[in-house]
Amino acid sequence: MNNPSDVNSFIFNAEIDSNYLHSLYGDDYIYLHEVFATVLNDYESLTDNIEFNYSSGNLNALKAAVHKIKPVFGFVGMTAVQQECQHFEDLCGTVASPEILNRDFEALKNKMFQSKLVIEEEMKKLEIFNSQSA
Numbered sequence: 001m002n003n004p005s006d007v008n009s010f011i012f013n014a015e016i017d018s019n020y021l022h023s024l025y026g027d028d029y030i031y032l033h034e035v036f037a038t039v040l041n042d043y044e045s046l047t048d049n050i051e052f053n054y055s056s057g058n059l060n061a062l063k064a065a066v067h068k069i070k071p072v073f074g075f076v077g078m079t080a081v082q083q084e085c086q087h088f089e090d091l092c093g094t095v096a097s098p099e100i101l102n103r104d105f106e107a108l109k110n111k112m113f114q115s116k117l118v119i120e121e122e123m124k125k126l127e128i129f130n131s132q133s134a
Helices: 019-024 027-058 061-076 079-092 098-132
Strands: none
Touching: 019 027, 027 061, 027 098, 061 079, 061 098, 079 098
């Protein structure tokens, strides 16, 4: 026999730590949808700030910009990306110029782009899930 809570459980993308999200939000999928929407609302300005500071060569501002987006990934359960941000932050404190970080920056930028796609997709899935659960 199926457990009723299993039937109504939301299945997250493999990039998302569903156990971590559950520890933060429980089964409040309506609130979780709001969190994903808020993250997406601020996402572009946060990534634009990272790009700007990388282009301007300001390592301290680049480190601060990456630090600012880092918790966003935790809010949506993307703890691996959060760790990648921390690693990049650490690198910013050890190099003399942003050019040295070129490969690492491109990798982080690509990961952030892919992450946005996952967040957008999960938000759409949450919207459908919530409308069917109402």
